[in-house]
Amino acid sequence: MSKTPKIIYTLTDEAPALATYSLLPIIDAFTDSAGVEVETRDISLAARVLAQFPDVLSDEQRVSDDLAELGQLATMPEANIIKLPNISASGPQLKATIKELQSQGYPLPNYPDEPKNDEEASVKARYDKAKGSAVNPVLREGNSDRRAPKSVKNYARKYPHRMGEWSADSKSHVAHMSEGDFYGSEQSAVMEKATTLKIELQQKDGTNVVLKPSLSVLAGEVIDAASMSSRRLRSFIDGQISDAKESDVLFSLHLKATMMKVSDPIMFGIVVEEFYKDVLAKHADTLKEVGFNPNSGIGDLYSAIEKLSSDQQAAIKGDIEALYKERPAMAMVNSHKGITNLHVPSDVIIDASMPAMIRDSGKMWNVNDELQDTKAVIPDRCYATIYQAVIEDCKKNGAFDPTTMGSVPNVGLMAQKAEEYGSHDKTFHIPADGTVVVTDETGQTLFSHPVEAGDIWRMCQTKDAPIQDWVKLAVTRARDSGAPAIFWLDANRAHDAQLIKKVETYLKDHDTAGLDIRILAPVDAMQISLERIRKGEDTISVTGNVLRDYLTDLFPIMELGTSAKMLSIVPLMNGGGLFETGAGGSAPKHVQQFLEENHLRWDSLGEFLALAASLEHLGSTFGNERATLLAKALDEANGQFLDSNKSPSRKVGELDNRGSHFYLAMYWAEALAAQDQDEEMKTLFTRLAETLKANEATIVDELNSVQGQSMDIQGYFHPNGELASQAMRPSKTLNDALAMVAKG
Ligand SMILES: NC(=O)C1=CN([C@@H]2O[C@H](COP(=O)(O)OP(=O)(O)OC[C@H]3O[C@@H](n4cnc5c(N)ncnc54)[C@H](OP(=O)(O)O)[C@@H]3O)[C@@H](O)[C@H]2O)C=CC1
Ligand SMILES: O=C(O)CCC(=O)C(=O)O
Ligand SMILES: [Mg+2]
Secondary structure: OOOOOEEEEEEOOHHHHHHHHHHHHHHHHHHHHHOOEEEEEEOOHHHHHHHOOHHHOOOOOOOOOHHHHHHHHOOOOOOEEEEOOOOOEOHHHHHHHHHHHHHOOOOOOOOOOOOOOHHHHHHHHHHHOOOEOOOHHHHOOEOEEEEOOHHHHHHHHHOOOOOOOOOOOOOOEEEOOOOOOHHHHOEEEEOOOOEEEEEEEEEOOOOEEEEEEEEEEOOOOEEEEEEEOHHHHHHHHHHHHHHHHHHOOEEEEOEOOOOOOOHHHHHHHHHHHHHOHHHHHHOHHHHHHHOOOHHHOHHHHHHHHHHOOHHHHHHHHHHHHHHHHHOOOEOEEEOOOOEEOOOOOOOOEHHHHHHHHHHOOOEEEOOOOOEEEEEEEOOOHHHHHHHHHHHHHHHHHOOOOOOOOOOOOEEEOOHHHOOOOOOOOOEEEOOOOEEEEEEOOOOOEEEEEEEOOOOEEEEEEEOHHHHHHHHHHHHHHHHHHOOOEEEEOOOOOHHHHHHHHHHHHHHOOOOOOOOOEEEEOHHHHHHHHHHHHHOOOOOEEEEOHHHHHHHHHHHHHHHHOOHHHOEEEEEEOOOOEEEEEOOOOOOHHHHHHHHHHOOOOOOOHHHHHHHHHHHHHHHHHHOOHHHHHHHHHHHHHHHHHHHOOOOOOOOOOOOOHHHHHHHHHHHHHHHHHHOOOOHHHHHHHHHHHHHHHHOHHHHHHHHHHOOOOOOOOOOOOOOOHHHHHHHHOOOHHHHHHHHHHOOO
16 A cells, blocks of 8 residues: 555445535645645445456456455555445345446346355355445444534524424324343343354254354453344334324334344334235235345335236235225325335435434424324334433424534444444344354353344444544543533443443543543433533533444434534544545435436535545645645635535525535635745635636536436446536536646
8 A cells, every 4th residue: 555645535326426526626626736646436336346246347347346445544544535425235225236237238147135056145245245334334443523513513503404393292202112122132241352252043943053153352342242032023013003003193114224234124124014914915925926025125015016917016006005094104205206114224214314303393204295293113222212312302392493502523432343233244134943142262151042033133343442442532522622521321231331341441541630521321311412402512422333323413413404514533543534524325315306407405515524634634644734735725615615605505596516516616716825825826726716706607607507407327326427527517617717727
């Protein structure tokens, strides 16, 4: 790996990838002229799929495995990576990508749902490497520091987003299990020394199945295991379906099937099976024949039955319509297109979906496109209760006020795959009744869980070094910000109880004099943080990986309207920097709008903030003065951008993502023109600033007047780069101005 100071900018998917076609040429123009190298690496879902199959692709079609390269880089001190959100693919998304690539002439094999031989098993294993949250855990060699910078908070106070009102008699609530879940069954242990673990299912019939023959663990590592009873989950879901009907609230399910890619699709499938039970039973044989997979959602049924005669299709569809009349109303993802909460496992993802519901008065959309009170089903108790605490607070005190509310930044434990629950090769769908037993190399039993066929059993690892780093980061943030820091840990949970001991120990390594650092159960931590936020006070949440994910959408969405406006830094444990953009996802809805009317409402503020932090890091690590200068100027430009409210509008014909990039470029050039530290840069950027200012009206007109047309960029997951670039760079005046400063 070269040690030249450079920034790696990632190419990803959907809305952020489209935005990059417009933003990257601007970044290139500014950094080229300063001699700062910016290189790209493609970690899009399509590229990650292609990288798995060099053997079937032609020389021209073959792509490098950029993710593997970046995974290596993330462990080195010179790493400086800007990571945009990417698709964490659900099964249906992965299959759609394969289909699109095949239609573009890539001779990829089909995805074998049920491999029939070794060859198919190997194909499936390769595809599965690109499934779910396959990027973030590879790059996250550090813990997470996510917060709203002051300028962004001031912006939200000046231009508050809309918040739905709350009523004291809202019927919305969270429903969770009371037994048989992961929370209730968790067992945890800290490894005294490095060892190798074995996971085995001792079946009732006396035979043993080795689930994992060997797993190396380090001294000090926290290991835990838990199970989810499918029988109890089914009866809980049945109860909730009846209760939603009786209480006349929408039924909705909130999981993280993308990130917890093994456990949560199974839970999703169980809910699909229970909700559509009668129809699925009536047509069981036919649906089996056409290969319907409930874990992929009811949307998969509609695709699967396309193979049937139109009469057969009509019969099944008719039965589903009849079932809807008996069942409670379901929360809709898109009522115009008939997309329900149970259509696709990746459409409703808890980190974004629960905050959106809370922002919308605790309601979700019904089939008539109206907001309605909702039962939010979050089966496992580990974190469900925090959302109920927010709902209770809103019912009592009304909606939060973005103009006065304080902030809850987050310090999250996630380095080296910490607490990656339910997502990896240590989560199993149990094939038969028995006991799952974990033993160490001396044969001593660590954990033992009685299980039934169909249950989910998961193990999770959290290494010691990341925990120490996380505690240190929390103390640093508390010191730098002056805000109290709360560790959200539940003494009644086996895993958290181990972490509490470690936190108490490692806090002693730091000077905490004068700091307010507490350890509280998540519900208590939530209540105190909400009480303080209403008084305009800030409270740092110091959490494990799952709460990091949940809270870094929840609070930003309440405070700023979207998590896209967050600063999201991952100080890598070996000294490098990973700068994530925002905290949200890849906004598929934004792409839909872009394709329908050539308006991209994606807000790249997260990218602007990440770039400033990345340049600053490059400047300080390599003593590169021009990088520092660019960083300072970009900081000012970001302030100006927010102050002038040049974020994209949601409406066609108005300023969109491209227009917002133009303004950023103008403010950035103006800031560089205003400085006196570097004469050459001053001269160059004064010319650019003057040109952009003089042509502001023309450029904005060129960018806005193209809107209102449908667009075709020949692909969704793997669009034609030239067409996408043309679409995203429609202003000749702006392009010519940028060419003026670009080197060469
Ligand atoms: N770090 C990562 O790589 C992450 C990836 N993902 C992936 O993203 C995909 C979609 O996930 P989903 O949960 O729907 O989350 P998204 O964040 O994509 O969408 C939720 C909503 O948040 C708003 N939003 C998000 N980002 C922006 C932005 N930059 N500018 C303006 N508004 C924004 C949009 O609201 P509105 O519609 O009102 O405009 C959007 O519809 C999935 O494939 C998921 O796996 C998800 C989270 C993180
Ligand atoms: O990796 C993923 O799938 C999602 C990550 C995410 O939502 C987050 O880090 O906030
Ligand atoms: Mg998230």
